[in-house]
Amino acid sequence: MSGVAAIRYLLANSAALIAVVPASKIMAGTIPLNTELPAIGVQEISVTDRNTVDMASTSVMHTSRVQVSVLSKTYTTQKSILELVRKACPNTNGTLNGVVVDSILPDSAGPDIFDADAVIYSQSRDFIVKYTVDRI
DSSP states (O other), X not given: OOHHXXXXXXXXXXXXXXXXXXXXXXXXXXXXXXOOSSEEEEEEEEEEEXXXXXXXXXXXXXXXXXXXXXXXXXXXXXXXXXXXXXXXXXXXXXXXXXEEEEEEEEEEEOOOEEETTTTXXXXXEEXXXXXXXXXX
């Protein structure tokens, strides 16, 4: 399991968000071409393991940067969905969709992007997710 699974779970279970973007359009990974908008993609940007001196523990803490990208047909919709994303991922911990989460904290938002040919507005917001997994 991963930080992506935890973030996607929070997004797909936010009543306010899925009223605007159906849970089926909140996707782990990239958004496929020709997907009807609005849509949201959730991707892992980076992950680091917390190393310990003995390296013999049965589990390890990962720190993952998870990026949530919003694609829409209007700038206003892009901004309102991004705000719903922020609200759907509060500073939290606990077990989310089978992921043992130590913390989820908001990080930076990316730039506004506009594809004039496709008429797609997009922006992303990052979250830092610390979670524990069993060693293999």
